[in-house]
Amino acid sequence: MGRSKTKQLSYIAVPSRVIQSLSSSSLQNLILSPKKSSRSGNRLFSLSISPRFFLLFLFIFALVGTLQIGFRLDPLLPFSPMPCSTVGQGTTASAIVRTTDSRFPITAAAGGGQWKEEEEFWRQPEGMGYRPCVGFSREYRRQSELVRADRRKYLLVVVSGGVNQQRNQIVDAVVIARILGAALVVPILQVNVIWGDESEFSDIFDLEHFKRVLAGDVRVVSSLPSTHIMTRPVEEKRTPLHVSPRWIRSRYLKRLKREGVLLLRGLDSRLSKDLPPDLQKLRCKVAFEALRFSAPILEFGNELAMRMRSKGPYLALHLRMEKDVWVRTGCLPGLSPEHDGIIEEERKRRPELLTARSNMTYHQRKLAGLCPLNAPEVTRLLKALEAPKDARIYWAGGEPFGGSAALQPLTREFPHFYSKENLSLPGELQAFANKSSLLAAIDYIVCKQSDVFMPSHGGNMGHLMQGHRAFAGHKKFITPNKRQMLPYFLDASLAESEFNGIIKELHKGSLGQPEFRKNGRDVTAYPVPECMCNNTNARSPL
Secondary structure, rough: OOOOOOOOOOOOOOOOOHHHOOOOHHHHHHHHOOOOOOOOOOOOHHHHOHHHHHHHHHHHHHHHHHHHHHHHHHHHOOOOOOOOHOOOOOHHHHHHOOOOOOOOOOOOOOOOOOOOOHHHHHHEEEEHHHHHHOOOHHHHHHHHHHHHOOOHHHEEEEEEOHHHHHHHHHHHHHHHHHHHHHHHHOOOOOOOOOOOOOHHHHEOHHHHHHHHHHHOOEEEOOOOOOOOOOOOOOEOOOOOOOHHHHHHHHHHHHHHHHHHHEEEEOOOOEEEEOOHHHHHHHHHHHHHOOEEEEEHHHHHHHHHHHHHHHOOOEEEEEEOOHHHHHHHHHHOOOHHHHHHHHHHHHHHHHHHOOOOOOOHHEEEEHHHHOOOOOOHHHHHHHHOOOOOOEEEEEEOOOOOOOHHHHHHHHHHHHHOOHHHHOOOOOOOOOOHHOOOHHHHHHHHHHHHOOOOEEEEEOOOHHHHHHHHHHHOOOOOEEEOOOOHHHHOOOOOOOOOOHHHHHHHHHOOOOOOOOOOOOOOOOOOOEOOOEEEEEEEOOOOOO
């Protein structure tokens, strides 16, 4: 009886991610030996391969492939709360993309329940078709030629405060220069007495981009020309609040033409919020287009945002829980009687720090919505709004009073809790050390790119972020309705389901939907309708 020609097949288990990384043709070349060697081919391939050698080769190949994938993933996830053995579970390798080029949006692959687009919390508000719309009138464009040609008038400005306060003042400095028809000398950043940050304009912002974007609106120069360097400027130390363009011209224009240089300090809220349409559009152009962060800040901020997005959508919180915030607002952190006592004692010792209404008690301020939310309140609000327990959260802000203990209510409920400090690889933050403005700028970038943003208290960053996210397409922005919701926080008789329903109802209209600017509000926080239009309110420049 003849010997059977049926061959015994051998099998080896290979990780699926190794198989997926190979093309079908590559697999065929590995598994199937050629039936007949080509005359011009390598003679080695015509040799028969022993089963033992083949199994050993395939095992080594699978092991090396597995190690390569592991080494590729690990450096991207220095912040992963999971043990190393669990990295990659629930997500595919294609979910991890390493790029700092902002032209290419980073998206995570579906799988493992990480990206849950069906969840209500991540759903974006209806933008109603609004888009950036900053076309200037014919008269504005005609005047631009005269402004660019002027070589006699120069405006010097000194801006103060943190980086977001400085941004607001730089926006108004550009508008004032336009009102006066003067060239703007690159703004001088006053050394911050609290943080000791000596950063200059070009350390924080992209100066050449700033000049280029505004070239058709205001001439921006790096310094005074030699013809004006010895000129004693007309100096205004204290401009009144909310002045109009007419006030600016009547107050400064004649003296500026005579002396050639005007120096202004402390521009915070000095210019009226209600300006002619072209000047409102200029405000938006400066805030959202011209003031781009410098390359090192932009690159690192984009990198951190990419790391946050590597496993799906993320929420950014701006938490105002620093000691000086509790002192200035007249509020208490509620962390413990000892911590509250420290704040009250500091406020008595330095009453000049109090910026809130001095005739109100702490409880009155709290119920009026004038106090920052503390960690337990932020946690309860997020749970009521159905934030997933596995939501990835980036928090921006200074060191909270009470240290990590002040954040424990948040981290217990939402363990995937990150900051620039624990997202960074060793040494990456060194270039920004002791530079509070640069660190705040990094926070701004990561927050701006988040899927959802929520501040615990109003302020310059919250207002700028609100406008910037609106200008970018009305990305979700949760505005805590503190005045209306806090009484329910204090009502212990409410069942959790009832409380959650009330809180959701209170915030239905506070999720970043288009909102028309009202008189007295800043157009850089509410860019509709002056800086954004849809088909119903679009107007072609006259």
